[in-house]
Amino acid sequence: MSQLPLRAQLASALGRTAATLSRATGRGDGSVIGGRVGLMLEPDLLRKLAADRKLVLVSATNGKTTTTRLITSALQELGEVATNAFGANMPAGHVSALASAKDAPYGVLEVDEKYLPEVLDTTQAGIVCLMNLSRDQMDRAGEIWQLAQKWRRALSGKPVHVIANCDDPLVTWGASTAAQVTWVAGGQRWREDSWCCPECGGPLDRSASGAAWACRECPFRRPEPSWVLDGEDVIDPRGARWRLDIQLPGEANRSNAAMALAVTEAFWLDPARALPRLRMVTSVAGRYTMVERDGRALRLLLAKNPAGWLEAFDVADPALPIILSVNAQGPDGRDTSWLWDVDYRVLAGRPVLVAGERRLDLALRLAVAGVPFQVCDSFQQAMALVPPGRADVIANYTAFQQIRAEFGRAI
Numbered sequence: 001m002s003q004l005p006l007r008a009q010l011a012s013a014l015g016r017t018a019a020t021l022s023r024a025t026g027r028g029d030g031s032v033i034g035g036r037v038g039l040m041l042e043p044d045l046l047r048k049l050a051a052d053r054k055l056v057l058v059s060a061t062n063g064k065t066t067t068t069r070l071i072t073s074a075l076q077e078l079g080e081v082a083t084n085a086f087g088a089n090m091p092a093g094h095v096s097a098l099a100s101a102k103d104a105p106y107g108v109l110e111v112d113e114k115y116l117p118e119v120l121d122t123t124q125a126g127i128v129c130l131m132n133l134s135r136d137q138m139d140r141a142g143e144i145w146q147l148a149q150k151w152r153r154a155l156s157g158k159p160v161h162v163i164a165n166c167d168d169p170l171v172t173w174g175a176s177t178a179a180q181v182t183w184v185a186g187g188q189r190w191r192e193d194s195w196c197c198p199e200c201g202g203p204l205d206r207s208a209s210g211a212a213w214a215c216r217e218c219p220f221r222r223p224e225p226s227w228v229l230d231g232e233d234v235i236d237p238r239g240a241r242w243r244l245d246i247q248l249p250g251e252a253n254r255s256n257a258a259m260a261l262a263v264t265e266a267f268w269l270d271p272a273r274a275l276p277r278l279r280m281v282t283s284v285a286g287r288y289t290m291v292e293r294d295g296r297a298l299r300l301l302l303a304k305n306p307a308g309w310l311e312a313f314d315v316a317d318p319a320l321p322i323i324l325s326v327n328a329q330g331p332d333g334r335d336t337s338w339l340w341d342v343d344y345r346v347l348a349g350r351p352v353l354v355a356g357e358r359r360l361d362l363a364l365r366l367a368v369a370g371v372p373f374q375v376c377d378s379f380q381q382a383m384a385l386v387p388p389g390r391a392d393v394i395a396n397y398t399a400f401q402q403i404r405a406e407f408g409r410a411i
Helices: 006-024 033-041 045-050 064-075 091-100 113-123 144-155 169-175 251-265 271-278 306-315 337-341 359-369 379-385 397-406
Strands: 054-059 081-083 106-110 127-130 161-165 180-185 204-206 213-215 227-230 233-235 241-243 290-293 296-302 322-325 352-355 389-395
Touching: 033 045, 033 091, 045 091, 045 113, 054 064, 054 113, 064 081, 064 106, 064 251, 064 271, 081 091, 091 106, 091 113, 113 144, 127 169, 127 251, 144 169, 161 169, 161 251, 180 251, 227 251, 233 251, 251 271, 251 306, 296 306, 296 397, 322 379, 322 397, 337 359, 352 359, 352 379, 379 397, 389 397
Parallel strands: 054 106, 054 127, 081 106, 127 161, 161 180, 180 227, 296 389, 322 352, 322 389
Antiparallel strands: 204 213, 227 233, 233 241, 290 296
């Protein structure tokens, strides 16, 4: 790391102080306010902090925070890594992350899909990991085809190595202008946003397994992957098979781990060294954490959009009661019409309790799906109605953060 200019040093130090005060007063983890203070004093602080580091930018609709954590864990085999571990994925969060580890030679930054072009241009990161695109917070982010097009423009002509999930047609289209792409067959369970070709608008045909896809009307088709997720294993570019055995549950997290392994190889880190690090990760910013109170053990699951709910259902135990909590604050998106894209019939047959600011919206959706439920005025009431023992909790973003705060922001 080269020495920062004096102004940047001062901005970085004051930002770290603001972050520390935020944590000390219980206002938050400081990962946003610290960056905002730094950027007020030095608008070009992110560029200066990113200089001379080997950076990875991780972007997707779902799985960004988890994949960022997995990559970071693996790269710690090589040395200190700066990262925005709590999911503050816009420039202020990136400034906080890099300032808090100012001597780290490596950086892994989760990046909001909309901000990826700006952050890539500012940091000049050499590696970008792209995993999936689906509808999310439409009132803020806009149409996902527009996001994919922004990715294409941002990557075109830049000396960047992209690791991309070729099972997602929108990701493939967005990544295909990059100078170097490593394709990973990471899977795509949610396909409702990718039935049409992003290149020409024609229909996409899929193979019987659903993995291979091709446009019926133009040459756009799934590239040949170098890395392949195959059940519990990942097959590397040399044909070697690696058993994942990660502690994070579900197919989506195996996909995240496959992407992480492909990224770490770009750092010349062998899977034999990376995998033990991936297996050490048990929870990510509260996701998958088990919390206990009054004889009840609750597992916390995050689901922000229809694709995320599909993955949460894959992880949830059908034999257990389940608490669902939905808000519609700014970070969630104000519009809850996306609830109608989720197939809640999978919850039939288990006790379902509904909480959150938009509990009545969710209750109506469950009623139409024919799923019995009980509406609760608060998460605390829902928790009290769950019988002693284990239960699952699925919440969208701000509802999830409120539940974390209830248990001391369990990590």
